[in-house]
Amino acid sequence: MTDAGRRPGARQPGARQPEELETASLPLLLEAVLSVGSELELRATLQHLVDSATELCSARYGALGVIDPERGRLTELFTSGMTEAQRAAIPRLPDGPRDLLGPLSPLADDPRPPLPDGTGRIGVPIRVHTEVFGNLWLTEKRGGPFTDQDLALLRVLASQAGMAIGNARLYETARRRERWIEGAAAVTTALLAGRPAADALMCVAERARLLADAAAGVVLQPTPAGGMEIVAASTHADPGDLVGTAIAPGSPVLEQLLGGEPVFIEDSATDPRMTTHVRERFGPSMMLPLQSGGQLIGTLALPRARGGPPYDAVDRLLASQFASQAALALVLADAQHDREQLAVYEDRDRIARDLHDLVVQRLFATEMMLESTRRRSSNASVADPVGEELARAVDELDSTIQEVRTAIFALQQPPSDAPTTFRGRVLRETGGAAVLFGFQPSVHFAGPVDALLPEPVAGDLLSALRGALAAAHRRAEVTAIEVEVEALPSRVRLTVADDGRTPSGARGTTVTWESAL
Structure with missing residues (x-):
């Protein structure tokens, strides 16, 4: 009988049937599936997956490469069977092309494969719903080459793992969202508690840095010249060199921010849109406009360290909601x-x-x-x-x-x-002197001082008042100070009298300053 005449599914003489093989391996497969689905934390789930696959197919080495769907490259690598020295020897995550349909993995085309060469390798893609999450592959099977049964088992495990990974991702996203919501609530509570403006901005920068796992959290505000300047910064070390850093007017990043659009940067040190001198120390970054009701208050920037992991779509969404x-x-x-x-x-x-x-x-x-x-x-x-x-x-x-x-x-x-009238400026000077003397100097005004005194004369009179108060502070046993400002149509007179003891032993000193108007 020819191949065309054979019935589909007919048993062929001497052939080992997949059904028999699957039945024999069913306990191991079930154990592997249960092991993969026993964790809710994503990283633990992925490590269990590669360990279970390695054990299920009797492989010496296994690896799971997680693919970034936006960038088309590996972002994480989980291994099984490798020593710490072998794992540390991997210089970087490979950038080779991903093959989603067969045993080739992104690492297969890399000139420096991190796993030892063996008798063969098999691999399968792992899909979460319709999205390719990564590639799972094995090498160096004990006791001989990999078989079709190994590939079938690996595909079943990858299919079940896709559901477990989907659940773990949902759980992780929910936990991350919960942390960001709690952080936003804490910031709102702190701000409505009546903190000063500088403390409020610092609270936003610090909380956002911790939530985003960033190297720094900074808040920028628009400058009169049309740029933006860092007014609050939170880092692991001293952020003093960050505060005051400005983005010059006309920068592409600035135009996007002033338009109310967020800016996402892969590498701050190499991105041509970044022009500040502090960009060299940072890698991936998010710059989110702080706006409410069409009003732009400032910008929240969250840069990570050089070589740090890029922000994913969930990070960007949650951080944008936090900024709002x-x-x-x-x-x-x-x-x-x-x-x-x-x-x-x-x-x-x-x-x-x-x-x-x-x-x-x-x-x-x-x-x-x-x-x-x-x-x-x-x-x-x-x-x-x-x-x-x-x-x-x-x-x-x-x-x-x-x-x-x-x-x-x-x-x-x-x-x-700050007071704008002359009376208010005199009262501010005497109020500051009260801190030094321990009592409030007595102040008298005679005549329309605010209306008659021009600015040059007012400045000279304030300088004379400061000098007289400083001289009184140097005298001993001062218990009372009287300040009198008398404004006449043609002149102004300042009199400062105190009851302090002079170096000669006399008690009481009066200083008079007079100027024509």
């Missing part, structure tokens, strides 16, 4: 800070109004009554000690009114912003 969440948290934190500042301003305005409407008015009315009483008393007697006491009380009330008015003005100034 962090940008929203930064906007909310900034809005919360503004609300808190507004509440402080409103409270200070209320206190200032109460002081002006209640305290100052009552003090002024009391001063007027005392002044009237003093005048009546002085008219009734030539020498009246009560009149003198009343005069001193009036002077004290007038001084108190000036102090309260100064406090009202200070309350009306933003608590954290």
